[in-house]
Amino acid sequence: MNIAIIGTGNVGGALATNWSKKGNTINLGVQDKNYFKGQELLKNKNTSVYSINEAVAKSDVILIATPPTAIFEIIGQMGDVSEKIIIDATNAVMKSPEPYKTVYHALADKTNAEIVKCFNTTGFENMLNPTYNGEAVDMFMAGDNEKAKSVARQLALECGFDTCIDFGKSDKVELLEKFALSWINIAIMQGQGRDIAFKVVRR
Numbered sequence: 131m132n133i134a135i136i137g138t139g140n141v142g143g144a145l146a147t148n149w150s151k152k153g154n155t156i157n158l159g160v161q162d163k164n165y166f167k168g169q170e171l172l173k174n175k176n177t178s179v180y181s182i183n184e185a186v187a188k189s190d191v192i193l194i195a196t197p198p199t200a201i202f203e204i205i206g207q208m209g210d211v212s213e214k215i216i217i218d219a220t221n222a223v224m225k226s227p228e229p230y231k232t233v234y235h236a237l238a239d240k241t242n243a244e245i246v247k248c249f250n251t252t253g254f255e256n257m258l259n260p261t262y263n264g265e266a267v268d269m270f271m272a273g274d275n276e277k278a279k280s281v282a283r284q285l286a287l288e289c290g291f292d293t294c295i296d297f298g299k300s301d302k303v304e305l306l307e308k309f310a311l312s313w314i315n316i317a318i319m320q321g322q323g324r325d326i327a328f329k330v331v332r333r
């Protein structure tokens with residue numbers, strides 16, 4: 131796949147690294163090509179840097195991993211996203227992209243892309259390495275578009291997650307952000323540390 135990474139920090143960097151190892155072409159879409167977080171990602175295979183508009187034009191899949199409030203500026207720079215898949219990995223924990231509750235909702239209202247919420251529910255360290263004691267943990271997703279969900283699931287498996295559990299349609303996107311807040315609560319607020327992850331077990 132050709133994947134644009136908008137937001138090349140902790141989350142964008144972890145996912146770009148794993149996806150490049152699996153042979154995907156990674157197009158980093160940045161505000162300033164001479165100064166951006168994650169410049170070391172250019173040492174990864176199949177990875178180049180472009181403006182946001184150029185990276186989107188070259189890609190079928192777009193990852194958004196920025197502060198949520200940046201989404202309006204990004205929508206203004208992406209250009210035509212029809213028939214492209216956008217994966218929203220953001221969490222509006224501190225500040226929502228008003229008047230929308232989440233970036234997913236802003237994208238759904240302002241673009242005609244195929245959108246999925248995924249890669250927001252755990253720490254970036256788990257996106258880089260989702261294996262605990264030889265066992266892979268789970269990723270989770272939500273949204274209305276089945277094609278986007280199937281691509282997100284494939285990309286979660288390429289990172290090494292065991293499975294990508296479907297939380298449901300867009301009415302479950304806020305629940306998925308609350309689930310992320312649950313991870314933040316246990317890992318950070320309750321002080322259990324970031325080496326902690328969720329897995330669904332069955333009898």
Ligand SMILES: NC(=O)c1ccc[n+]([C@@H]2O[C@H](COP(=O)([O-])OP(=O)(O)OC[C@H]3O[C@@H](n4cnc5c(N)ncnc54)[C@H](OP(=O)(O)O)[C@@H]3O)[C@@H](O)[C@H]2O)c1
Pocket residue numbers: 136137138139140141142160161162165166167168195196197198200203204219220221222223249250251252253254255
């Ligand atoms: N950290 C985690 O473990 C984690 C886990 C799950 C979800 N999340 C969510 O993922 C998102 C990113 O978190 P992070 O920790 O990866 O953040 P980060 O390391 O601070 O990186 C943020 C990235 O966003 C870019 N950015 C900021 N404003 C932008 C704009 N207007 N246009 C384009 N790019 C812009 C920054 O670009 P510059 O390099 O140019 O500054 C930087 O590359 C947040 O919404 C967060 O809630 C984080």
